[in-house]
Amino acid sequence: MMARLDPRVKLIFTLLGLISCGFARNFITFTLLSIPIIVGFTLLMNKKDFIHRFVLFLPLIIVSSGFQILFTPGKIVTQGITYEGLHNGLLLGARVGLAIWYSLIFTVSTTPIKIANSLDWLTMGRLELGKTVLIALRFVELVKDGIIQKKSLAYTLKYAINSLNAEYQT
Numbered sequence: 001m002m003a004r005l006d007p008r009v010k011l012i013f014t015l016l017g018l019i020s021c022g023f024a025r026n027f028i029t030f031t032l033l034s035i036p037i038i039v040g041f042t043l044l045m046n047k048k049d050f051i052h053r054f055v056l057f058l059p060l061i062i063v064s065s066g067f068q069i070l071f072t073p074g075k076i077v078t079q080g081i082t083y084e085g086l087h088n089g090l091l092l093g094a095r096v097g098l099a100i101w102y103s104l105i106f107t108v109s110t111t112p113i114k115i116a117n118s119l120d121w122l123t124m125g126r127l128e129l130g131k132t133v134l135i136a137l138r139f140v141e142l143v144k145d146g147i148i149q150k151k152s153l154a155y156t157l158k159y160a161i162n163s164l165n166a167e168y169q170t
Helices: 007-025 026-044 047-056 060-073 083-108 110-120 131-170
Strands: 075-077
Touching: 007 026, 007 047, 007 110, 026 083, 047 060, 047 075, 047 083, 110 131
Parallel strands: none
Antiparallel strands: none
């Protein structure tokens, strides 16, 4: 269902979500912002790939929230943690998490060509942003394919070495 939606609509939806995440100041706003994400997530076809990609960003969320929690001055709750730091850290974690979710829903459900075309449509072709993003997305795919090929080669070499060892021992 989400894949059939026009990429330009998804791009505008993503940009509005990202801008809204930047202006949100309390947890009620974050709850309201998470409703479209939950709906978009339920409409995705490949939820497993989406969750796998989101887990890769968890260290970023944890580190950014942790620094905010530990290094914000204010009224002390426990050793090194303040009320203000805890509040700001949780808000920052929610903000970064929601921004990543909005971006991932867009990129998982849209091909790189459609992303580039929708960016060109949005900028009316003046910035050539679509071509730049397309090159970047192609580069990421090439790197990912290279990693998969290296893993395959390593597995093949490991199998060959094990076979030779077994043959040598007999």
